[in-house]
Amino acid sequence: MTTEPSTEHDPRPTFTRALDQAERQVAAVRPEELTGPTPCSEYDVRALLGHVVAVLHKLATAGRGGDARDIPSVIDGIADDDWAGAFARGRSELEEVWADAGRLDSMVQLPWGKLPGRTAIEAYTHEFTVHSWDIARATGRLADLDPDLAERALEGFSQFAPPEARSEEGPFSPTVQVPDDADVYTRLAAFMGRRP
Template identity: 70%
Template structure:
């Protein structure tokens, strides 16, 4: 077994989900209509997307098709987001507790990857969406800079600026000062306007 194959991405995913869960729990009813940096998403829709991503991650881990889950879950009551997130996270943790799944090829709509790579990709997505929620609700000081640095490093390798445009989840890179904090640089790299 190589060092690379011995790497377990689940602890880092748990940290990213802890951070996302804190952001979800902090959202007040008066903030659900706030705009987010994600095009076409207010806070309510972004919460629905975060829950959807958890459900997709559980689905693909169990051998299902992520396309069976809508991109935004919209049937959750305004006071039900924390329990929906917690239930979906629990299902992800249950499915992905199987060590064998880390090296198994998992089919995603955009690629077929080893399970450990899938978890790393989604770790960085949850980190980015934590920033989106924190930005929309003005709670930026509560974010883990190490998670932000790892997400920025990963996105820099796999989401090349020349491969994106105005359409899709990542817009053109937005210029920011060189001394900007890591989450500002991450958001700008993903095409958000911090």
């Protein structure tokens, strides 16, 4: 039996761009930067990279029909000089799983709920965009970021995590005020509760 392909928007090309950006940021991190602070107060650079690699594995697991909650939030034990390799391996696994367009319409179990695959890919596109900024801010490489991805993330998170639904205990901190003329990544970071 064959099924008609979905005519809904395919989020994977934009997701690929977000992964490309994150991969460049991860690959640029030098070993001496790993203990530096990040805008994510609970993570230094090493832990943030471990989280980003974990997210790749979470989404691959969910795409295969598993439970993303089975993957730790941070993957430890990666050698200081192997973060780019760890990201590339996790990305390869994830892209192999999500190459099947049928997965976009299946329900997947994420750490914070069960969603259609299409929605999960869009949400994680925005997460990788924010974490690219986190890494870039921590290591001083802000000039290399794609503003279009930030515009999309700001729009997506405005719907997914509106300010009135935030608290200090939840996954998203309250928004931080920045000037109206701040660049889009500064506005995105502030919207996510970072202090840019």
